[in-house]
Amino acid sequence: MFFVSDNAAPVAPEVMAALARANAGYAMPYGNDAIMAEVRAAIRTAFEAPEAAVYLVATGTTANSLALALFCPPWASVFCHRSAHIAEDECGAPEFYTAGAKLVLVDGAAGKMTPAGLDAALAGAALGGVHNVQRGMVSLTNITEKGTAYTAAEVAALAAVAKAYGLPVHLDGARFANALVATGATPAEMTWKAGVDVVSFGGTKNGLMGVEAVVIFDPAKAWEFELRRKRAGHLFSKHRYLSAQMAAYMEDGLWLRLAAQANAVGQRLAAGIAATPGCALEAPPAANLMFATLPRAAHARARAEGAAYYIFGTDTAMTGDPATPLPARFVASWSTTAEDVDRFLALIRG
Amino acid sequence: MFFVSDNAAPVAPEVMAALARANAGYAMPYGNDAIMAEVRAAIRTAFEAPEAAVYLVATGTTANSLALALFCPPWASVFCHRSAHIAEDECGAPEFYTAGAKLVLVDGAAGKMTPAGLDAALAGAALGGVHNVQRGMVSLTNITEKGTAYTAAEVAALAAVAKAYGLPVHLDGARFANALVATGATPAEMTWKAGVDVVSFGGTKNGLMGVEAVVIFDPAKAWEFELRRKRAGHLFSKHRYLSAQMAAYMEDGLWLRLAAQANAVGQRLAAGIAATPGCALEAPPAANLMFATLPRAAHARARAEGAAYYIFGTDTAMTGDPATPLPARFVASWSTTAEDVDRFLALIRG
């Protein structure tokens, strides 16, 4: 009953096995390992993007920040949802990597920007010529930070707004596989066919030890990316161990299978919470991440049996009024079991 | 016969086993895993520094850059040897992380600064008041980039020069274990007892998959370090896998055993090269890294049998004059065997 985060789950056994296999003998360092060539080919194939530049880094913050820095100059703005990970959870990494670009926060229900909302934000910016920060790029997150998903068509609609202003588009896909499973889109449909220029293709939240790929559809900036990555300390000498994780992830659709597992138990959890008297979901979750309000008593029973997840608010002690609804976040992962979910649901139902 | 780099060697089996053990169940992310507490305690004990702040990152460039940024303001200089990794091999990472500090390159034979040389460089700097870059800090590398070692007394002598100017001292210990084995110093003698303020305590070149510790003896800047690390994308969500590596490294002296192995085969290699007619070492190597000049014919015989290492110069093809001496770099690792070395020596002897 561990619903704290999908980044607290273990590494998938297929990935551990791949690491063990990769550990034989010597390998050229710094991305010149043989496995990286396989990874590049596999990701290009999955994205139907034979020319794409593909690089590995170890954290999502790095993937996002390097992607933003590649496309947004220091004197420009990244337009993103108010709840975006780049805005809320990266301690200013985008500002650090871009050398001081600004994030412009766009509101929108359930963690999603709308084309009209994005257009209004873009239209209202950069009206002062040289005096204000210029429009730089747009960054979307899918699965959103609120647990909802953009369909490929919704991504395309937002990207079309960005393109109308001549701006590149980044997709933070920390839960990219979950988004594909949730929406049925292909990688290409969700990205370059929709107008996305660069993707943070997540692996860590979905069974890897710590690898994300940055996929840049136009390889013109590939060398600049390599320099930025190295300069930031994100080029690994023993790179084969990153490659091995990603190779295993891409092999035989493991990445989509793991996401399908996570989404399925997530949906089971969501349905169970929604069906529990006194409990309510904030928004219908699309995948494995959800926000819900439960009575304090329900939390207390679950907590007492070891359930782990974030409860929000200023009075989260289990000793207050048992009827008070307390909001919480639940994240299922590839390793969450239906039994875990059912046990938790039984507990909150008392 | 793979002497390209110690960062091309595999991960030590004890470390792989620790990763497998760490992969059971869930663990709190972002350094809040239980294993990190063990790591912190083990490193503090090893360094006899019960108050030290201890953090893990995944690459040596990161460890160095964050350490420098913590102690050197943007308008100041880091004084280091001309061949230092921070100067030659990090694509400007120190400048990026410090927001534009300057490196002042100090000459010195065999990769080592001398107290007089350092003092002269410091004395000649910052004479223009506000007009020039201020003196910021001193950074040493041990094992040096030329394969030599500073004794603890030599580190202390250099640190004393730095302290005379009020400057903090960083030690790039990418091969710290090798340096201790080579000199017989304890971790404390080589660092804080000698006047070092912050250490990049390397693991990746010595059997880990990708972990370095930053050890900050005065914990006053610990929180700033945490913010800098996060902001740079170097705080791992699945941090337990970094912790597990370092915990295994520190357990029962594995780190020193691995370094002792590497140094022993390195010395065997060095002695063998030195004893080979027509071959010469550039400087007597202290540990597992060395530069040597071999006749082209010797290189050619070794290469033909698969020996791998860097040969320098503008005419490194194996087809030229067989008597021409060509300089090369050789690095032994924990996994290099005496058999490897002997086979190589037999080859170069023809």
Added chain:
Amino acid sequence: MFFVSDNAAPVAPEVMAALARANAGYAMPYGNDAIMAEVRAAIRTAFEAPEAAVYLVATGTTANSLALALFCPPWASVFCHRSAHIAEDECGAPEFYTAGAKLVLVDGAAGKMTPAGLDAALAGAALGGVHNVQRGMVSLTNITEKGTAYTAAEVAALAAVAKAYGLPVHLDGARFANALVATGATPAEMTWKAGVDVVSFGGTKNGLMGVEAVVIFDPAKAWEFELRRKRAGHLFSKHRYLSAQMAAYMEDGLWLRLAAQANAVGQRLAAGIAATPGCALEAPPAANLMFATLPRAAHARARAEGAAYYIFGTDTAMTGDPATPLPARFVASWSTTAEDVDRFLALIRG
């Protein structure tokens, strides 16, 4: 009838005379001129702050940015009003100078933050520990960008909120003299007595050619300021000409006289607009800057006779429906005359 901006006005004759006087013979460069000592003493006296560090720069953006960089680390936020000059009109200079700090925009009527609004913004920030940008400082603008003024008591109330979070306070005083004239506060009451740590003390909008002072009440950071200023290219070699302007400004209360003139004509203009049928002020202006809505026909008559000021909106042509109200900004300066104002009022009244 030139109401575009107070920074489009000429230099006051007293200041031109001082420049001419300063042009005799040689003077030591880089702030070591004799006049700077007078300036320092005069500003310290005016602010009743005998220990304050006082520096001159040439633009308001520079004064603000250096002040923010001095007090806000790169991984922290500056809390300011949504309309603040640092947020809207400096092309990201705060982000550039702070190496990537974030601005958090606080709403508030008529360009003013309220203590409750500021407190709410602060309370809602930095809840994620190392994961999000930390609280850094608070920046106020007085006269605000909307033409209103904070009283010294209001500044103190806002600063008290900042202090409750342990944060330093910056005051953007591009129109500081106008604010003092408008509110009757002394320089000390409006700044350090109210809890302000650093002031951008404006001169350029109030009759100087291009000089602002940065007044830092705790001189501990003085040397860092000098290095930051030099490193940014803002230390003038022929500094005496900056000193001369500021010395003239401080002499015999010229700075307050010029502001009083500007405020008086500004208020005359505001009263006249308010008394004109079909015209309305957005907020009662406190000084020389105001926003007002006039029928297109009124604008057209004034424009036809050469009145200059900014009209906002997407349909600002003078050919549309004459009754449509169009918002505009008017700024009076020390050199605006009552005749100018009366002529303009006569024109808009038709």
Added chain:
Amino acid sequence: MFFVSDNAAPVAPEVMAALARANAGYAMPYGNDAIMAEVRAAIRTAFEAPEAAVYLVATGTTANSLALALFCPPWASVFCHRSAHIAEDECGAPEFYTAGAKLVLVDGAAGKMTPAGLDAALAGAALGGVHNVQRGMVSLTNITEKGTAYTAAEVAALAAVAKAYGLPVHLDGARFANALVATGATPAEMTWKAGVDVVSFGGTKNGLMGVEAVVIFDPAKAWEFELRRKRAGHLFSKHRYLSAQMAAYMEDGLWLRLAAQANAVGQRLAAGIAATPGCALEAPPAANLMFATLPRAAHARARAEGAAYYIFGTDTAMTGDPATPLPARFVASWSTTAEDVDRFLALIRG
């Protein structure tokens, strides 16, 4: 007898008069003043560069830093002479503005790089692929910091080396007019015809109050320059006063006349020193700046009568051995008189 620096001289009377003329009435701010159009045209004509982008800033450090930042990415190096102003005297401004580029210092007699020396430095750099800082650009200074001049042919030879590596070239022309007078070259010959891409065209050391132009021969980067200038606080609201200075400077060849005056008295001084027993010039000065060694007694006599200039070394007191030679720097300016020089020469001759 004030030879401290040409930036300690007064403003030329023609320039003061122009400032007074510019002070009539209102003018649009931020470079939209009418005089700036004249300036742009005059500089384009002078440089025979009708397409060049021309911008004004107030200090030489700013002109240099913005020029470097425009052409050198953060992960690259600027190759310059070891004594260059950008390396020695700007407190790291190039590193600040470029976001962390590195300066590579090239040696060369009398403050001048040679093509061979530059080529060797370039050839030795960026050999490590992604691991080290890339080659970025070359920066020359003319008049050099040692008082010598590059001829246009010498500039062209150095630029040819840069171009062979595909690098842009910057010319720090803080004393550009002096260099033209010294060598007889035209502005075009000394710059774009020789392969220079961007010039810091100095005015402050040659009779202006504080204005330098940045001349960018390919205007493709003009808008980026404007954003960088604004973002750094170097766009002046009352820009007309910068324009007025530069307009006066360009009018009727004032800039060359002032430089000719400075060079003439400088050469008179140099010849006089060289002809004085016991005194020696370090290198034959080309213009108005020179280094010379005089016996302490000579210095003492001059100092006693009020001569002002920098004496170098650790024992510069006038009380030591009167025969000891002490090195010093002398700078003549447009306002230095032949009488001043002759009086000084008489003093040192005793």
